[in-house]
Amino acid sequence: YLIAASLTFAIVWVLRHTAIKSRKIQSREATAADMRREFLQSVQSALVYTFGAAFLIWGREEGLFYDVFGVSFGLGTDLLILAAIVIAHDAYFYWAHRIMHHPKLFKHFHRAHHRSITPTPWAAYSFAIPEAAAMFLFVPIWQFFVPTPGWVMFAWLNFQIIRNAMGHAGFEFFPRWWLSTPMTRWINTTVHHDLHHNGGFNTNYGLYFTWWDKWMGTEHPRYRDKFDEVVSRGALRSFDKEPVPAE
Template sequence: MTLEDIINFENPVSVLRFTLVTFFAIFFRYVLICGVFILVFDRILQNSMTTRKINTSLRPPSQKWKEVMWSCLSSFIFAISGTLLLYAYTENKTLLYDQFSLHDIWYIPLSILLVLFLHETYYYFLHRWMHHPKVFRHFHKVHHDSIITSAWTSFSFHPLETLLQAIIIPLVTLIVPLHIYSLFFLLVLMTVSATINHLNIEIYPGWMARTGIGKWVIGATHHSQHHKYYTKNFGLYFTFYDRILQTESTDFETVFLEKTQSNNE
């Protein structure tokens, strides 16, 4: 099957059909990953995860459906972004490639780390900007309506915020050579990371807080404190900007250890 069999950019119906299929794929990925994490950590492992609950207050019953509604809209915007990225790819405007060579054995992991760093940089400063009082209610308030987060919160954004989040990966492909499989891996990783960060259950082992690399990775405790304090913990994947620019909550490591110490890790 060739790319021309999948989409014809000269045919509006073909473009719309591809965008809708992409939307359903993105939304299904969101529902599937959220559902798996909730099933495993909030159902099957409910007893052992009780002490790992970060905020034990009850969520309003309607909050989940609000989050799913906003996430559905976010998925559609991400789908439009994906269609535009594919168009740029067919016009040779991106640095995406699909061939594999020995060079890629070391380059693919390096390119993934580079994209994560660029995404982290973009999002950290975007996130701080969205918390400006004159900006917050127009862009970021919808996400913070989920005071007590859950896996369903991971895609719950206002459309304006979603637009700002959707543009970064297409922009990165203009400047970073990226294998197409690396792109797919990154898209799944972004969804998994967002789900873990909003799960409201600390699933990482306690030893991570006592190791060098573990202190730089964001999980549910770190991001839940952002929803609690608003002016702390702006990172996406890593804590280094929060640490360097002194926006990390001072009690993060203490709370993290409290949530994991019961397992004697």
């Protein structure tokens, strides 16, 4: 968390002093108090995950979970497992996130996270204890059913926190053509999750991909318009140009 949030925060700080500084999504600035709250709540979540990790170690020693250390099924199979865990986690996140928005659960699970109207990378794990526990629950469920090499789990854990920090960065990283090509338009952008925090409370529940929101009719109706607005601000840079298809 500290590495991913700090690195993302530093990158955003640098980009906000370049020609693409206008890609900051909201005009509102998060306050020092906002960031302090996000950080402290994230530390609280990290403590929950530490207790969860101790449970996983105990469960592995008792034979409840697959032993992930020293396991490999060959690079090809390992990569398929990595892709599967990303897809499975995205589905879990969508439905757990959407359920936590239920009026009877929201106050106890998810309201703490939504105090961040203008989120920053420090909000990546900014959860109440019940939400942190619900988010962690995916790991023992996965390890109960799927023997997963340790390096695959490590790669996924790093991927998910980096993507989480990016989703809360408040700054759009992706080029303007991102939603115009079938190869990339199903991959979430920062604008997608930023709308969930600011103006789209009951939309955009997805984490890595947009497909569950599209299938369930929960994507914000102005998502594409907002993305186009943000990435069109300022001067056109070389990385914004649509790639030329190979002949």
